[in-house]
Amino acid sequence: MTLKEKSDLIKQQCHQLGFDLCGIVPAEELREEKKFLQWWLSQGYHGEMKYMERNLDKRTNPALLVPNARSIIIGLINYFPATKLKLKHYKISKYAWGQDYHFVVKKRLWALLKFINENIQTANGRAFSDSAPVLEQALAVRAGLGWIGKNSLLITKKGSYFFIGELIVDIELAYDTPFIKNFCGSCTACIQACPTQAIIKPKVVDARKCISYLTIEKRGDFDQPVNLHGRVFGCDICQDVCPWNKKAIPTKIPEFTPKKQLEDLTDEKLEKLTKQEFKQIFKKTPVERTGYKGLMRNIKAQQFYPLNGQQQDD
Ligand code: B12
Ligand code: SF4
Numbered sequence: 001m002t003l004k005e006k007s008d009l010i011k012q013q014c015h016q017l018g019f020d021l022c023g024i025v026p027a028e029e030l031r032e033e034k035k036f037l038q039w040w041l042s043q044g045y046h047g048e049m050k051y052m053e054r055n056l057d058k059r060t061n062p063a064l065l066v067p068n069a070r071s072i073i074i075g076l077i078n079y080f081p082a083t084k085l086k087l088k089h090y091k092i093s094k095y096a097w098g099q100d101y102h103f104v105v106k107k108r109l110w111a112l113l114k115f116i117n118e119n120i121q122t123a124n125g126r127a128f129s130d131s132a133p134v135l136e137q138a139l140a141v142r143a144g145l146g147w148i149g150k151n152s153l154l155i156t157k158k159g160s161y162f163f164i165g166e167l168i169v170d171i172e173l174a175y176d177t178p179f180i181k182n183f184c185g186s187c188t189a190c191i192q193a194c195p196t197q198a199i200i201k202p203k204v205v206d207a208r209k210c211i212s213y214l215t216i217e218k219r220g221d222f223d224q225p226v227n228l229h230g231r232v233f234g235c236d237i238c239q240d241v242c243p244w245n246k247k248a249i250p251t252k253i254p255e256f257t258p259k260k261q262l263e264d265l266t267d268e269k270l271e272k273l274t275k276q277e278f279k280q281i282f283k284k285t286p287v288e289r290t291g292y293k294g295l296m297r298n299i300k301a302q303q304f305y306p307l308n309g310q311q312q313d314d
């Protein structure tokens with residue numbers, strides 16, 4: 001089999017496993033992106049996410065994560081939900097409605113490694129999806145799967161509601177090339193819509209101002225009243241306004257279908273949620289990351305900023 005034939009077969013299998021887009025890059029150091037990351041950290045934009053400071057070498061050189069790494073297979077999975085939640089005032093971001101993507105994506109990447117070993121050649125590797133220090137968006141850009149939008153997310157021609165996962169392997173393959181063009185053009189919809197001005201300039205997010213960070217990553221009480229604009233876990237505003245998401249199609253991944261209890265959750269019920277109910281509704285979803293205490297903190301924070309009817313998205 002030629003390298004091209006191997007790569008084609010892998011991509012075909014990626015689609016079979018539920019990935020919508022797949023690309024392959026050599027396992028090389030991400031030099032330019034490293035400089036940008038170092039600058040971003042030096043500005044303190046990562047806030048309390050100390051893990052972003054650690055393992056800088058691994059984060060910018062994925063080859064350090066797997067012995068004799070040669071190639072990285074990057075897979076994108078659409079999570080745009082087919083349904084809507086009953087919640088009106090409070091918003092839980094779409095990526096958290098189904099089962100935790102770390103497991104859903106990695107499960108499929110491990111299956112891909114098994115396929116490679118059974119059908120192509122012996123290969124060792126490791127699968128990741130936001131589960132190790134890897135600059136996942138940079139890899140996806142290098143693989144030609146999309147570009148970095150002004151909201152700092154990876155945008156594809158099918159939108160941005162995609163998780164990124166990668167399989168680092170010790171075999172050589174045929175490689176893809178990055179997009180030359182950034183298709184944001186003169187659009188600035190995300191920058192204008194961000195209610196906290198967290199996108200301080202195109203492609204640069206100050207996490208400390210970002211509602212996603214405040215509702216998920218920030219530990220303990222808020223130092224001062226903070227307007228979360230109805231968001232109690234994550235934030236989708238800068239994606240909802242993106243023209244590339246206007247034609248987002250619903251996910252085909254069964255694990256991303258929200259539980260009935262989550263679909264039926266109302267604002268009133270959420271405000272009075274017990275720890276027991278939290279466990280039933282959010283078990284194995286990304287919301288577990290913030291825990292019961294964190295979610296209730298986010299709900300209580302809204303009392304300083306009364307919500308009047310429908311929020312910005314849907
Ligand atoms: C830390 C983190 C966050 C932080 C900081 C976000 C940020 N913009 O950095 C917080 C908590 C705020 C966050 C929020 C969200 N996140 Co997040 N997050 C991450 C994580 C763990 C690391 C991202 C990172 O490296 N940040 C560091 C800074 C420096 O990176 P950056 O600003 O994006 O810049 C990169 C590129 O844009 C590019 N770049 C940008 N400008 C320039 C300029 C030059 C000159 C160069 C060379 C390169 C360059 O290089 C940089 C390095 O890759 C990744 C998973 C991973 N391991 O990669 C997920 C990840 C980025 N998050 C993801 C998601 C879904 C979200 C949310 C949408 C969740 C939600 N609904 O609430 C929001 C979106 C907020 C936003 N607008 O960014 C997805 C994004 C998928 C996609 N389509 O892009 C990822 C990839 C997880 C995954 N595996 O799917 N996140
Ligand atoms: S996720 Fe929300 S708060 Fe963060 S940059 Fe996007 S719109 Fe702004």
Ligand code: SF4
Pocket residue numbers: 149150151155183184185187188189190191238241242243244
């Ligand atoms: S909203 Fe506009 S500027 Fe922002 S990422 Fe989408 S296309 Fe780019």
